[in-house]
Amino acid sequence: MRQAGRYLPEFRETRAAQDFFSTCRSPEACCELTLQPLRRFPLDAAIIFSDILVVPQMFSPPPGTGHGGDHGTWQRTQLPRAIKRRAGPRTPTGSRSGSL
Structure with a gap:
């Protein structure tokens, strides 16, 4: 906190x-x-x-990638792929595991 x-x-x-x-x-x-x-x-x-602010950051596309424009939002069909691709040691949850 x-x-x-x-x-x-x-x-x-x-x-x-x-x-x-x-x-x-x-x-x-x-x-x-x-x-x-x-x-x-x-x-x-x-x-x-x-x-809690690290959770949305995990799912936000990098600026300028064309996914969601400048608003940093995913289309509904893109989210499942993004979750699978971004899951791993670099996610906020992975960092918490190292902290524990």
């Missing part, structure tokens, strides 16, 4: 090193941001650093 630790100075320092989506796709950065509150406070659980 991107709001969970953003008041911590170490969180802001880690986040300043790269843009938001790069942070979400980096298992190392997600792990670091997840563990920071645990190091500071006597907690018994952690919230995995992630964001």
Whole structure:
């Protein structure tokens, strides 16, 4: 959760090193941001650093590919192929697996 630790100075320092989506796709950065509150406070659980905004990004075609024009939308018939093609270690879910 991107709001969970953003008041911590170490969180802001880690986040300043790269843009938001790069942070979400980096298992190392997600792990670091997840563990920071645990190091500071006597907690018994952690919230995995992630964001719902990475899900639409996974299915958006690259700009200028002709799929959906400039709006970044898929036609209904293109979505099943896109899901199969994009499933794998580079998807947001794959990044979360590495973070865990």
